[in-house]
Amino acid sequence: MDTLQAIIIAIIEGLTEYLPVSSTGHMIFASSYFGIQNDDFVKLFQVSIQFGAILAVVMLYWRKFFNFTKINFFIKLACAVVPALVLGKLFDDKIEAVLGDPIPIAVVLILGGIVLLFIDNYFKNPTIVKEEDIPVKKAVAIGFWQCLAMMPGTSRSAASIIGGMQQGLSRQAAAEFSFFLAVPTMLAATCYSVFLKTYETSQLKGYELILKxxxxxxxxxxxxxxxxxxxxxxxxxxxxxxxxxxxxxxxxYRIIVGSFLLLYFIYLK
Incomplete structure (x- = not known):
C-alpha cells in the first residue's frame, strides 16, 4: 500500500463509518481494486484508522463524553457494547475469512439497502427523542442489534440505527446513539487489532506491523x-x-453500489 492508497482508504472510512452503508465493505472493495486486500498491514490499517473516526464523535459531542456528572450515559454505553465484545471475540476468525471475498459483501450491501427503503414507514411512532430517555435495557437491545454488523457489508451504523428505531427511538436519536455506541465498540476493535491480534501471514502483532x-x-x-x-x-x-x-x-445508494460491485467482481474482475 502506498501513501495515496492509504489516503483514499482513510477518506472512505471517514465518509462511510457513520453512514448506514458499511465502511468495512467500502474499504474492502477499494483494497480489492488496488490488489492489496490480502496484505496484513492493510487489514490492520482498515481497522486502526477507526480511531480517527472515534475522535470525531468525541469532539462533536464532547459535552456528552466529558460530562462525568451524568454517569448513566457511560453505564448505558458500557452495557450496550458487551454483546459486540463477546461475539466479536468468538467469531473473529470467521469474520476474517469473509473479509477477503467481496462478492458476499456486495450481496449483503444490496439486502441492507432493501431494508432501508422501508425502515422509515415501518417505525413511524417513536417514543424516545433524547439519549437521556433511553433506558439501559433498550441500550443493551441496541447493542445486540449492532452485532448484526459482524457480517461485513451490513454496516454497524445501519444495524444499530435500525435497532434503535425498533426500540422506539426517533431517527435522530437512533443515529446519535449509534454514534455514541461506536466509540467504545470501535475503540475495543482498534485496541484488539493493534495490541492483541497476531496477523496470520506475518505472525506479527498489529503494533509490530505499524513499527515495522x-x-x-x-x-x-x-x-x-x-x-x-x-x-x-x-x-x-x-x-x-x-x-x-x-x-x-x-x-x-446501497442497492446501486452493491449491484455494480457484484457485477464487477463476478464478470469484470
Missing part, C-alpha cells in the same frame, strides 16, 4: 488524521440528511 517501517508509521498517522477530518464532516451531513429525507436515499 517508517512508511507504515507515516501511513498509520496520515490515515487517522484523514479519517478524523472527513468523519467530522460526514456526521454533520448525515444528521441533516436523515432529518430531511430519512433513510430511503441510503437504501438506493
Amino acid at each position: 517501517s517508517e512508511g507504515n508509521i507515516k501511513m498509520f498517522l496520515i490515515g487517522n488524521v484523514v479519517a478524523f477530518i472527513v468523519a467530522l464532516l460526514a456526521i454533520k451531513f448525515f444528521i441533516g440528511m436523515i432529518k430531511q429525507y430519512g433513510f430511503r436515499p441510503w437504501g438506493w
Whole structure:
C-alpha cells in the first residue's frame, strides 16, 4: 500500500463509518481494486484508522463524553457494547475469512439497502427523542442489534440505527446513539487489532506491523488524521440528511453500489 492508497482508504472510512452503508465493505472493495486486500498491514490499517473516526464523535459531542456528572450515559454505553465484545471475540476468525471475498459483501450491501427503503414507514411512532430517555435495557437491545454488523457489508451504523428505531427511538436519536455506541465498540476493535491480534501471514502483532517501517508509521498517522477530518464532516451531513429525507436515499445508494460491485467482481474482475 502506498501513501495515496492509504489516503483514499482513510477518506472512505471517514465518509462511510457513520453512514448506514458499511465502511468495512467500502474499504474492502477499494483494497480489492488496488490488489492489496490480502496484505496484513492493510487489514490492520482498515481497522486502526477507526480511531480517527472515534475522535470525531468525541469532539462533536464532547459535552456528552466529558460530562462525568451524568454517569448513566457511560453505564448505558458500557452495557450496550458487551454483546459486540463477546461475539466479536468468538467469531473473529470467521469474520476474517469473509473479509477477503467481496462478492458476499456486495450481496449483503444490496439486502441492507432493501431494508432501508422501508425502515422509515415501518417505525413511524417513536417514543424516545433524547439519549437521556433511553433506558439501559433498550441500550443493551441496541447493542445486540449492532452485532448484526459482524457480517461485513451490513454496516454497524445501519444495524444499530435500525435497532434503535425498533426500540422506539426517533431517527435522530437512533443515529446519535449509534454514534455514541461506536466509540467504545470501535475503540475495543482498534485496541484488539493493534495490541492483541497476531496477523496470520506475518505472525506479527498489529503494533509490530505499524513499527515495522517508517512508511507504515507515516501511513498509520496520515490515515487517522484523514479519517478524523472527513468523519467530522460526514456526521454533520448525515444528521441533516436523515432529518430531511430519512433513510430511503441510503437504501438506493446501497442497492446501486452493491449491484455494480457484484457485477464487477463476478464478470469484470
